[in-house]
Amino acid sequence: MRILVIEDEKKVAKFIKRGLEEESYSVDVAHDGETGFHFAKTEPYDLLIIDWMIPKKDGLEVVKALREKKISTPILILTAKTSVEDRVLGLDSGADDYLTKPFSFEELFSRVDRKSTRLNSS
Secondary structure, three states: OEEEEEOOOHHHHHHHHHHHHHOOOEEEEEOOHHHHHHHHHHOOOOEEEEEOOOOOOOHHHHHHHHHHOOOOOOEEEEEOOOOHHHHHHHHHOOOOEEEEOOOOHHHHHHHHHHHHHHHHOO
């Protein structure tokens, strides 16, 4: 399974990348929304993990733009925004899942693993 992580906090991105690679996932990282959007629309990914608050193009803009381009890759929003309104806005923008920071890697992996299981059973 190939995953794109769009996360501007380099330590967080490195933590996610290392943890997922240890579970045998292939992981690419982009540190801003413009680069991440370009990767997501030009490369085949099985899952996108997108931080909401990233430079150049925020995560929700990326999600909306991908959905407008009919890119249906599953998207997990990973953000410090924790209100119910924010979660609803994130999901209504086209994201498939929403996880708030701080998070445990076990919970992130469980959500990624569920997406992987669904893809492998298709």
